[in-house]
Amino acid sequence: MINIDARSSTPIYEQIILGIKELIIKEIISPGDKLPSVREMANMLTTNPQTVSKAYNELERLNIIETLRGKGTYVSMEYKPKLEEEKMLKFKKDLKKLLMDAHYMGLNENQINLIFKEVYVNLLGTDHEGGSINE
Amino acid sequence: MINIDARSSTPIYEQIILGIKELIIKEIISPGDKLPSVREMANMLTTNPQTVSKAYNELERLNIIETLRGKGTYVSMEYKPKLEEEKMLKFKKDLKKLLMDAHYMGLNENQINLIFKEVYVNLLGTDHEGGSINE
Amino acid sequence: MINIDARSSTPIYEQIILGIKELIIKEIISPGDKLPSVREMANMLTTNPQTVSKAYNELERLNIIETLRGKGTYVSMEYKPKLEEEKMLKFKKDLKKLLMDAHYMGLNENQINLIFKEVYVNLLGTDHEGGSINE
Amino acid sequence: MINIDARSSTPIYEQIILGIKELIIKEIISPGDKLPSVREMANMLTTNPQTVSKAYNELERLNIIETLRGKGTYVSMEYKPKLEEEKMLKFKKDLKKLLMDAHYMGLNENQINLIFKEVYVNLLGTDHEGGSINE
DNA sequence: GTGGTCTAGACCACC
DNA sequence: GTGGTCTAGACCACG
Numbered sequence: 319m320i321n322i323d324a325r326s327s328t329p330i331y332e333q334i335i336l337g338i339k340e341l342i343i344k345e346i347i348s349p350g351d352k353l354p355s356v357r358e359m360a361n362m363l364t365t366n367p368q369t370v371s372k373a374y375n376e377l378e379r380l381n382i383i384e385t386l387r388g389k390g391t392y393v394s395m396e397y398k399p400k401l402e403e404e405k406m407l408k409f410k411k412d413l414k415k416l417l418m419d420a421h422y423m424g425l426n427e428n429q430i431n432l433i434f435k436e437v438y439v440n441l442l443g444t445d446h447e448g449g450s451i452n453e
Numbered sequence: 454m455i456n457i458d459a460r461s462s463t464p465i466y467e468q469i470i471l472g473i474k475e476l477i478i479k480e481i482i483s484p485g486d487k488l489p490s491v492r493e494m495a496n497m498l499t500t501n502p503q504t505v506s507k508a509y510n511e512l513e514r515l516n517i518i519e520t521l522r523g524k525g526t527y528v529s530m531e532y533k534p535k536l537e538e539e540k541m542l543k544f545k546k547d548l549k550k551l552l553m554d555a556h557y558m559g560l561n562e563n564q565i566n567l568i569f570k571e572v573y574v575n576l577l578g579t580d581h582e583g584g585s586i587n588e
Numbered sequence: 589m590i591n592i593d594a595r596s597s598t599p600i601y602e603q604i605i606l607g608i609k610e611l612i613i614k615e616i617i618s619p620g621d622k623l624p625s626v627r628e629m630a631n632m633l634t635t636n637p638q639t640v641s642k643a644y645n646e647l648e649r650l651n652i653i654e655t656l657r658g659k660g661t662y663v664s665m666e667y668k669p670k671l672e673e674e675k676m677l678k679f680k681k682d683l684k685k686l687l688m689d690a691h692y693m694g695l696n697e698n699q700i701n702l703i704f705k706e707v708y709v710n711l712l713g714t715d716h717e718g719g720s721i722n723e
Numbered sequence: 724m725i726n727i728d729a730r731s732s733t734p735i736y737e738q739i740i741l742g743i744k745e746l747i748i749k750e751i752i753s754p755g756d757k758l759p760s761v762r763e764m765a766n767m768l769t770t771n772p773q774t775v776s777k778a779y780n781e782l783e784r785l786n787i788i789e790t791l792r793g794k795g796t797y798v799s800m801e802y803k804p805k806l807e808e809e810k811m812l813k814f815k816k817d818l819k820k821l822l823m824d825a826h827y828m829g830l831n832e833n834q835i836n837l838i839f840k841e842v843y844v845n846l847l848g849t850d851h852e853g854g855s856i857n858e
Numbered sequence: 859g860t861g862g863t864c865t866a867g868a869c870c871a872c873c
Numbered sequence: 874g875t876g877g878t879c880t881a882g883a884c885c886a887c888g
Contacts, residue, residue: 327886329863339553356876366865371876379784380557386594388873388875399559409554413572416547418474421577422517423544424534434569437548442556459791464887501888599872609823636873652827669829679828682821683842688744689814691847692787694804704839707818712826732871734878761861771880776861793860793888 319346322363330365334373339382342393343441353383353391454481457498465500469508474517477528478576488518488526589616592633600635604643609652612663613711623653623661724751727768735770739778744787747798748846758788758796 320337322330341347353359356374360367374391377383381398385391420430455472457465476482488494491509495502509526512518516533520526555565590607592600611617623629626644630637644661647653651668655661690700725742727735746752758764761779765772779796782788786803790796825835 331863336550336553339557340549343553343556355874367876368866369864372863374876382557384595385876386873387599388871389594390875397557399557401559405554405558409551409558410568410572412547412551412554413569414475414576415471416544416551417573417576418471418478419540419544419547421478422474422515422534423536423540425536427573433545434548437545438552438562441549441552459794460789464792466887504888507887601872606820606823609827610819613823613826639873642872650827669827671828671830675824675828679821679824680838680842682817682824683839684745684846685741686814686817686821687843687846688741688748689810689817691748692744692785692802692804693810693814694806697843703815704818707815708822708832711819711822736878760859772861773881774879777878779861790861791888793886795860 320363322365330363331369331372331376334359334363334370335376338373338377340441342382347393349393349395349397351393353393355390455498457500465498466504466507466511469494469498469500469505470511473508473512475576477517479578482528484528484530484532486528488528490525590633592635601639601642601646604629604633604635604640605646608643608647610711612652614713617663619663619665619667621663623663625660725768727770735768736774736777736781739764739768739775740781743778743782745846747787752798754798754800754802756798758798760795 319341320334322333322337324330326333328336338347338353347353353374354362356367356370359370363370374383374385378385378391381394383391384394417430420433425433454476455469457468457472459465461468463471473482473488482488488509489497491502491505494505498505509518509520513520513526516529518526519529552565555568560568589611590604592603592607594600596603598606608617608623617623623644624632626637626640629640633640644653644655648655648661651664653661654664687700690703695703724746725739727738727742729735731738733741743752743758752758758779759767761772761775764775768775779788779790783790783796786799788796789799822835825838830838
């Protein structure tokens, strides 16, 4: 379910975080669902339990999952996003970085737009009722 | 001209790369312009010359700048971007990550769009004659 | 009557201990009163009987409750608190930790005092005849 | 400088966190000061670098210290506390727990007050200009 | 030199 | 069974 690229420069634990976030956003796993235990997940991904544990901990700090003592780890029932100034600044910085990369790849506005749309739809579902991301 | 944040998690050498890219994109420096020497730049940024050197090397590898032996470092006259498959994949991956973050910050399509537009215009100049990123 | 939060970092058995202590302090249950059996309590709290059992054992060790063989578990008639050196040290350590947290939350003396008073009164009843915690 | 009790039930990494917080609050180390490197600290405390690292990471998440890439770890220059509802609730819960313990140790209001005062003064300096914590 | 990541293996508390 | 903590030892990126 989650693909790990051991040769990637992004740490394994972060790939796990991203993978789980994606599974939740795509509603492949839902609030209340139980995640594989740390050891199970470690076996599945042929990695170390500590690495999985670190990912789970990070996700718990983000209130995305929660652990029930001795019973396992679950997708949080109620995730209430809180818009922090700090996060927003980081987000814009990252976006700027991304757009600069796009520029240096020779992409123009239209091309960026198309890719943006493609990734968005792939992540958050079909392009509902004509409501394109670019309208 | 270039802001360095030693506390940031992005390496300093990468912040330098981003800074120079931004200066070029914003046309504050242009093809053919001479860049400060490694040592000058290091002084300006109060950082280590080795760090600046690493940034210059990377930029040269990307054909964004070029060093003329004994004469200094210049912004490349002819930078021909080529869309490499690999870069594109990384780009989409980064974009996906960004959109997931946005989702978990509670941003909806419209809000993402607005921010996207804001950052784009801020980077690449005023919204020129109807050519909005979102049309 | 007792609130259990499975997500909390404090073990469930300890939450039960705290809950029973609170009921006694607030005189909702009194010395001599019978406590629900382990199984009853486990049903009430939708938790594991072993967990309740552990809480009861701990409370008995503290002389706060006592089990009469075959008759059930009761709130102790004569509980004689003794100030053990060890407990006192732990108490001060915990208090220190709490005050450091308060400090890092930006609370000043007055604010800490107010909260202290609020919690105390809420726990041990109305502010009886001038006997404020802060006088 | 920091005392570690390997037999304590509180994890070593948390003892390190508490120790550093205390050193800062008592102004034994100040904003801008460099902390011992992870390895140095590990040697000083005869513990594992990973354990120290975990403590440093936690402190960084709290904005209490910050790491400068490749240069070491420093006490944050500007710590701006932000009063969150969540933290406040946890604080009151912990305080309630503490007061219940105090009650069960047989401490009355005055005694609790005295201990409170003692710990406070010990932590945050001498009792300035008659401004007792309990006025 | 610095911190960050990963592994393998161990022990523990909790449910 | 579950996750949490710790150790010893290794490799890597960064400055």
